[in-house]
Amino acid sequence: MKLNKNYKHLGENYLFAEVSKRVEAYKSEFPNSDIISLGIGDVTQPLSAKVSEACREAGMELSTKTGFHGYGPYDGYPFLKNAIVAYYKKRGIEINPDEVFVTDGAKDALGAFLDLFDVSNTVMIPDPVYPAYVDANVMDGRKIIYVDGTRENGFLPMPPKAKADIIYLCSPNNPTGAAYTAEQLNEWVQYALDNEAVILYDAAYEAFVEDGKKAARSIFEVTGARDCAVEFCSLSKLAGFTGVRCGWTVIPMASPLNRMFMRRQATKFNGTSYVVQRMAASALSGAGLEETMKSVAVYKSNAKIITDKFDALGIEYVGGKNAPYVWFYCGIDSWEFFDYLLKKARVVVTPGSGFGKNGEGWLRITSFNTPERTQEAMKRFEAFWKEYVEVKGKLFKVIK
Numbered sequence: 001m002k003l004n005k006n007y008k009h010l011g012e013n014y015l016f017a018e019v020s021k022r023v024e025a026y027k028s029e030f031p032n033s034d035i036i037s038l039g040i041g042d043v044t045q046p047l048s049a050k051v052s053e054a055c056r057e058a059g060m061e062l063s064t065k066t067g068f069h070g071y072g073p074y075d076g077y078p079f080l081k082n083a084i085v086a087y088y089k090k091r092g093i094e095i096n097p098d099e100v101f102v103t104d105g106a107k108d109a110l111g112a113f114l115d116l117f118d119v120s121n122t123v124m125i126p127d128p129v130y131p132a133y134v135d136a137n138v139m140d141g142r143k144i145i146y147v148d149g150t151r152e153n154g155f156l157p158m159p160p161k162a163k164a165d166i167i168y169l170c171s172p173n174n175p176t177g178a179a180y181t182a183e184q185l186n187e188w189v190q191y192a193l194d195n196e197a198v199i200l201y202d203a204a205y206e207a208f209v210e211d212g213k214k215a216a217r218s219i220f221e222v223t224g225a226r227d228c229a230v231e232f233c234s235l236s237k238l239a240g241f242t243g244v245r246c247g248w249t250v251i252p253m254a255s256p257l258n259r260m261f262m263r264r265q266a267t268k269f270n271g272t273s274y275v276v277q278r279m280a281a282s283a284l285s286g287a288g289l290e291e292t293m294k295s296v297a298v299y300k301s302n303a304k305i306i307t308d309k310f311d312a313l314g315i316e317y318v319g320g321k322n323a324p325y326v327w328f329y330c331g332i333d334s335w336e337f338f339d340y341l342l343k344k345a346r347v348v349v350t351p352g353s354g355f356g357k358n359g360e361g362w363l364r365i366t367s368f369n370t371p372e373r374t375q376e377a378m379k380r381f382e383a384f385w386k387e388y389v390e391v392k393g394k395l396f397k398v399i400k
C-alpha cells in the first residue's frame, strides 16, 4: 500500500484551530470574560419554522406504507430540482431541471467535481479565498497558479495573461465580501472561452446580493457562461443548513461535464436524504423562502451595523453589502491585531492572512451573530480602535 504523497504538500489546516486555541487560552486566564465571536463562518439564526415543519412531515411520511422512500435519484428529487429551477426563474435565469444536481452541500460538490478532471490541468485560484479549493487540488496533485485580490482591484482579481484550464471564482467572496458585477464576470467568461477552460463558480452567498445592485447573483447572468461555467450553490448560508447539509450544482446540458457528473454521482453518491430535500424545497419556495430571507436580512442588517461603525471611524474595508462578511485593514500583522482585539475588546475576528498571502494586514469580521451582540461588539470595537490608532505607531510595526 502506497499513500497519496500529495497530502505531504498540504499546508497546515490551522486557521480556525489556531483561532480557537487562542480564544481558549484567553478564557482559561479570564474565565468570566464575556467574549463576542464575529469570527467563524457559521450561521447563528435557527431554521425557519416552515422548514422544520417540512422535516417533521417528511419524517412522519416515511413511517407510512405509501409515504416511505428508499434510495432516491442520484441527482435529486424532481420536486426539489423544480423548486431550484423556479428560484432561478424569479430572477430571469432559465435553467432546466436536468442541469441541476442536488448535493450534500457546496463543499462536498466542489470536492466531488474534481473527479472529472485530469491531474495535468493548471488550476487558477484567487488569493485570498475560501481555503478548500487549494487543498482539494493539492490532494490531487494539480498545478495551481494564483490571481491576486488586492486593495487596488477591490479584492476582485480580473483575468491575467497566464493560461489556466480550471478557474475558481467565489462571488460574493469569502472572506472579503466583495462581489463581481456581470460586466466583470463577462471578462472571465471570455477568458475561459478563449482558453477552453472551465469556471467553477462558487455562489454560496448569492442570496446576500442586494436586488437592484450591480453585483451578479449567478454566473449564468452572463452570455456565454453556459458554454464554460458550472455553478455551485448551498442552502448553508442561505437557509441555515450548515448542519442539515444540502446544496445544488448547475451544469449546462451542452457540457460533457453534465453526463460525467451524473456518472460520477451514480457511482460514488447515493443521493441527498429525502427528508433534507423536502426541507430544502420548503426553504426555497413560497412562505418558507420568505421566512428564510428574513434570516438573511438579519445578517445583512448586522453587516450594516459593522460597516456604519467602520465608516464613522474611517476604517478601510470592502464587503458587507452583498455578503455576511466585512474585510477590513488594520495596518499591522493580522495575528497581532487579532490578539490585541481579543485582549482589549474581547471580540473575536479572523486574521486575513489565513486566507492567502494577500490577506496579510486584513481581517474578516462576520455578521453571523444577533443584532444585540453585534451592536455590543462594535461599541467595544470603537473604544478599542480609538486607543489602537493612538498606540499603533509605537506598539506595532506598520505594514504596507
Ligand SMILES: *Cc1c(COP(=O)(O)O)cnc(C)c1O
Pocket (backbone or CB within 6 Å): 041, 104, 105, 106, 107, 108, 130, 170, 173, 174, 202, 204, 233, 234, 235, 236, 237, 241, 242, 246, 247
Ligand atoms: C460555507 C461555504 C461553502 C460550504 O458550503 P456547504 O454547502 O456548507 O458545504 C462553500 N463555499 C464557500 C465560499 C463558503 O463560504
